[in-house]
Structure formats: C-alpha cells, structure tokens
Amino acid sequence: MQIDFHHGVTYVCARLAGFEHRDASIVAHCAQYVDDSTQAGLIRFDNGAMFDRISSAHKLLDYRNFKELANHQVWIPFHFLPGNGGLPPGQDPPGTFIEKLICRPNSPVAQAMVAECIDQRYRSYGLHRLGITLHVFADTWAHQGFAGVSHEINSAKDLVDGDGNPDQSLKNRLTGFFIGGALPLGHGTVLSNPDQPHLRWGYIDGRGRRVWRDNPKDFLEAADEICRAMQRYRLGDPDASAPGLPTADRAKIAELFASLRGTGDSRHQQWLARIAEGHFSFGPAQVRYVAKGSGSWKQQALQIETENNRDPRLPIYSPEFLTSNWKLFHDALRAHHFFITHDLLPRFGICVA
Template structure:
C-alpha cells in the first residue's frame, strides 16, 4: 500500500474508532514511516549515549539497496509477514491475507498497549504490517522463484484506457531499472533467484498490488493464473480490519479515546467510494497518489465522514527525520526519550524482535 492508505486511510480508521486526533496522527504517521525510514544512520550524543536505528524499508526498485539481511530483517517482519501455509519453507514464507500469524501479531501488540510507553507507535507499525497482508498476499519478502511472474501476462479490468497505458508505462520503467542492476546478480547468493524479474517481494508486479482501485490478474511462473486480484475488495477488508483493531486498542489502553466509535458499517460505502476512485493528476492524464489522498481529505473535511468538519493533520514523518538529524551531537542522551521518533525506533525494534525471535519460531519458521 502507499501513503493514501498507510497514512490517510489509517488516520481515518483510527479516528472512526474513537481515537483522539493527536494520537491518531502519531499512529498513522508511524504506519507510513515504516515505508519512509530507509536509512540506518544512528545518533550519537556528547555524553556517550547513542541511538542506533535500523531501517524498516528499502526501495526495492534499487537492488543496490538490498541484501539478504534486509530480506530477513526488513521485508519479512515489516512488509511481507509470512502466512505459514503450505509444506515447503518457501511456501510458508508467502504472505497471506489476514493470516493467523497476522492476527497473533495484532493480539500481542494490543496486549502491550498499557504496558509500554511506545504503544501508539507500535500499534501504528502493526497497522502497516497488518494492512500489507491485504495487498501483498501471494508474494514473499525473500527472493524466491515463487515470486516470479510472466511479465507479458498482466490483464487489467474496469479501468480507463489512459490509466492502463500509464500502468503499463510504469511497468516498462520498472523493467528498465532492473536491467541496470543486472550486473549485481553474479555476486548475490543466498535467496536470490536465477532471474531478476520477480525475485523479491512483488517486484515483478510493480506497484499493482498497492493501487487500491485496480482489478487485475497475471500468470505466476510456478503456479499459473493468480485469479482475479480485486484490490478494491481487499483494501476495503483491510480498512475494516484496521478499524476493528483500533477499537480494541481503545479498550486496551486508557486515555486514547476521545469520542464514540463510528461503526464501520456506517462509513463502509464512503470508504468503498474512496478506494475505488481512479485518481488522476491535475492535467487529467495520469493517476497519482495525491489525487487519492485528496479523496480522503475531502471525505473528512467536506463530507463529514467522521461526523464533523475536520482537517486531517499533516504527516509527521518528515519532521521525525529532521528531528533525528537535529538530535545528533546534542549533549544529553536522555533528551531523546520523549521524542516521537525515538518512540518509533523503540517500537520498530520491539516489533522486529517479536516477529523474528518469538512469533515466527513459535510457528516453526526460523527466518533469522
């Protein structure tokens, strides 16, 4: 999923669950920041303290940013949570929609809601990972032949001709970017497949799984037709699942709720309309993330989807990155403890450790 869902959609689901504006902003920012936190640069303080921050994302279209450790420590726990279905290890690593493992992750993080200081950031990270199971299902976060797709097999349904042309143009650009990196293949061992296209995550499918309005299908190299992937349907399911998770969060942690819950069924049709919207740039030629973002903003500010005229606050991630830079070289390390960005890194560290050292091994998946 992209920012229109990970920040704006998450914010609206949190507010509809009764979570206050400020906390909903932090939660939604944490959800989106999972995708934007691509650097592992740490912070050092003059008193000898330090904050080492590991990336929660890399840009998959630049293979030079990806190594086998990133597959284990970034892609698996944060973007392609294993579904644990099938017999072979590689099959069990494939992400599945709303899997038992995903539900166990949510239950664990909710259980810690009133026990840790960084629970808002942790539930935001959970929102990202949980939502991604509804878009990334059928792909795994490791380089695997199971991710490979026949690049000439894509079919798109119910979209305008110019939108389809734009999508196919993006696909060609993706393939060109991959060919520039082809020289790396000789040096990559571990899990990388013999051919590049489709080796990692949903790379061969470009951003198709992340576009909420898209209905599409393709041919896996190993398993034939994918069947119809109805993104609007699964994204709506994701929104309902997030709404339910946030309602449970308000029940698990005191002080996060400032309004009554808006039942999901009451806003279902409006959410469905936003998701199905095929966004275009101002010129009307290409679909853009911003156009879809504007749909969320309009629904809140003008259509009163949350019951009152409300403005969705700005995403905090950009400020968190600036704050991280400002903290480097400061005198006292304890000054960082109350910062949202520090709380995010604590939450990310906890989440990674829990997934890789507890949850997956409990399900006989030893990934790292």
C-alpha cells in the first residue's frame, strides 16, 4: 500500500476507532514512516551521546535489495509478513519452506503480531509501535500471494485488467524497469498493482495458477480490520469484541477507494482534503505528513534537516530527544523487528534471523 492508505486511511480509522487527533496523528505518521525510514546506523551528538537505529525500508532498487540478509531484515518483518499458509502454530502448509513465507491477509501470524502490540501498549513508544504494526498488518492484504525474498514464487505473467483483457499498460511500464536481479522480489513483477486501491486485475502466479485481485474489496476489509485492531488497543484487550468501521463512514471509505485515481501522493492529498472538509463523522481536522527536512520528526529531534557526510556539525543533544517522536519511532521499530524475527515467526517454525 502507499501513502494514501498508510497515512490518510490509517488516520481516518484511528479517529473512527476513538483516538483523538494527537494520538491518531502519531499512529498514522508512524504507519507511513515505515516506508520512508531508509537510513540506519549511529547518530553521534555534540556532547558525546549516541543513538543507534535500524531502517525499515530501502530506496527504490537499492543494491541491498539483492542481498538475502537484507531481504530478511527489512522486507519480511516490515512489508511481507510470512503467513504460514494461513495456518496456526505447529502446522505447515504443503510444499517447501517458501510456502510458509508467502504473505497472507489477516493470517494467524498477523493476528498474533497485533495482539502483542496491544499487550505492549504501556510502553513509552506504544502508539508508535501501533503505527508500525498497522503498516505491516495492512500490507498483508496488499502483498498477499508474494514473499519478501527473491524467489520464483513471486513470478507473475499473463496480467489482465479488470475486464479480463491483457494489461498492456503494465507491460509497457515493466519495459522501463531493470528486470535483472531485482525481480522477482516481493511483488516486483507486477509493480504497484497490489498497492493501488481502485484496481481490479489478475495474473498467473509462480505456481501457474490464475489469481484474481479485487483491490477495493481487499482495501476495505483491511481498513475495517485495522479499525477493529485500534478499538481493541484502546480497550487494552486483543480479544475484545470490536465493531469496526461505522456503517456510513465505511461506505464513504469504499467510495474513495473505488474513485480516487493518480499517484499515491495525489490520492493522499485528496484524502487529506476530505479530512479537512469534515467528510467523516469525527468532523474536520488538519492533518499533515513531512517525511524529511524542515518540519519533519527527524529535524525536530536532531535539529538538523539532513544527514550530510560533508557537514562536520554534529546534532545538538537536548534532553527532549529522549521523548521525541522520531526517537520513539525508532525504539518501536527495533522492538517490532526483534519480536517478529526472534519470537513470533519461530512459533510458526519460521527462521529468518
């Protein structure tokens, strides 16, 4: 999914789940920042203090995408959560190990991930971890059928549009991309088709089976389940009954999924405009997202706009850094990564760390 869902829709779902503007903004910001946090390593401050962080995304066609370890460290825990064939712990899907790695919507693995996030809500970075968790949770719908490793299982061919006709537009776009070692990683063979809310499309997968995808239906189901997860988070009970999206708001979200076009950034601005207009039952709100530079969480935390190797200045340390949203996001990122790779996946017989 793209910024329109991870930020705009997540904010809407948070408000509809009962979060006030401030907390909903934190959750939505973190949900999107998973896709924008591409730098890792040590931050050194002017007073000798240090902070180490990991990344949750790669730049487009970053060379690290081709390294198996990098695939496991980034794509699997943050974007292509293994689904274990939709089976509970102790059971294995038919076939080889790769079948366990394929992403499945709302799988038992995904549900256990959300439950752990709710159980850990008391942490100082609880809201930040919720945003990260919901990013991964949402992607289990968009990325279903693909795995976060370079493998022939991700192959796709004979793509068709919503009317069942050959998707010439996608074929034309694919010819402009480097196809070598980058594919088939994740859903690279179908580019952004899984991430566009309005698309209905199909393809033949790596096993030779015809797959039909209805993105509006999947995205709406994802939004409803995300709202339920947030309602349970507020209750502090991962097993609580939760109503999900209110009926009228659900219909408005469905209409926007089906009708909005353009790039992810364009659709995002349209979602923010609807929010500002009071399109949803929680009323009007001003929501913004700054990934980097002036006004970003990172700039606020470090008092620098970019990390420039040619700039000898070190960030100025302030005690407020410890409670900054940027620092808490990275604390949550590391906690999420450790839990997924060292605790959760091994329960399902999956070793990727």
